[in-house]
Amino acid sequence: MIEERFDAIVVGAGMAGNAAALTMAKRGMKVLQLERGEYSGSKNVQGAILYADMLEKLIPDFREEAPLERHLVEQRFWMLDDKSHVGLHYKSDDFNEEKPNRYTIIRAQFDKWFSSKVKEAGATVLCETTVTELAQDAYGKVIGVKTDRRDGEIHADVVVLAEGVNGLLGTRAGLRERPKPDSVALAVKEMHFLPRETIEARFNLKGDEGAVIEAVGTISRGMTGMGFIYSNKECISLGIGCLVSDFQKTGETPYGLLERFKQHPSVAPLIEGSEVKEYSAHLIPEGGYNAIPQLCGDGWVVVGDAAQLNNAIHREGSNLAMTSGRIAAEAIFQVKSRRDPMTKENLSLYKKMLEESFVIKDLKKYKDMPALLHNQSQNFFLTYPQLVSKAMQNFVRVDGTPKKEKESSTLRSFVSARSWTGLFGDAFRFARAWR
């Protein structure tokens, strides 16, 4: 066993773990952070969009030195059928502001920088160390961690589990269940490199402006899923994700979906001639509010993806991770300052503070959305995109058919595909889940 004792051990150096370690170290706590990768970031995968507000709360002047890619001035939502896309694009010069709101980032590079701030604040960061188990006393209280290093047991007053979506340690210690196939999505992603002028021309961007595209439709072949295309400075992050339970049911392959997405006539010209430099995969929590496990116990708290804190509707995860890490750290510091023990009761301050933040409020708002989209994936991801595409084509194609006939043909195609009851039911259910 390692004799040195810490106020807190943070397992994992992603967004949540770095936020927690930084916050506690800044408060003067003795913090050890453990990371299994060769450096912080080398195991971390995300699209990725960074939300400035949540990082500003931790590092106010991050824009001066963080490795940021492009600030986002345009968001495109696409609904695809096999040959077309119907798009909703929002681009505004307002986003060319002094302190932009959203950036694209490359996680391995960003996290390495984030970790340097954690070290500067005084935390000990130990990489290439896999935590294999939680150390618990006879009463089940978490008293530290066991690692794959020799004499690898280390003790602390509290362990912050920022171990990522798989949440292996929590499951092994019986603190929570492993994620279920219908509560996580598998996303695969490639990094496509192109000269920056080419990217700027293809996305209609100036300088460091960026655009992101999110796409649903027949690309997921009736499964609950989404494709994404994010512009970085000199590369494009392109990927697609679907629920694991849908992959299991359909026998579709993730790389097969990715290839078809890349070959879509609306997508292929964006990446034409690119050089691919990495292929990655990652799970994304999709269960929403109802999938949030117990957030704290005697000697431990859980933050970020490990706590399934992800807003699938708004595609926000890293900001929830950062915020939960920071709030957990603040709660721990308060308990410590009162010289109280790190019991479940005292640490439930974290839960209370998180409930008062946007994290839980947003997830609660959409608590019925995952079930709706997961159960009706054929309708929302296949039938409607096809119908909308057909309606648009009918609207714009000029072929001598009187407009009145065109409109009734569009209406008939909707009613025959979903029936009046189905259409109203879907609209009602969607509105209710959105509310």
Add this chain to the structure above:
Amino acid sequence: MSTDVAVRVEDKLFYNRYQVDPGRAHIKVRPHTTPTPQLKALLKACPARCYELNDKGQVEITVDGCIECGTCRVIGEASGDIEWSYPRGGYGVLFKFG
């Protein structure tokens, strides 16, 4: 699934950096004669195509190309079909971009 898609997975993994830990597979398949539905699902769901059928019709795993997503754990650990851990510290996939 067509063969050409399968070939491309190996090409995709070729872009990645790995530190392989010889003789220490971090995922193990439970010995079996006939694969369960969960094991069969892994043949297609694994994004790195680490799972393959051998000539006896059993599912085997080669972890060298694993990108550590956890999909196989979510599908196959509860039923005991696979044992799943992370690689030892410093080993496994080393993302340059992530």
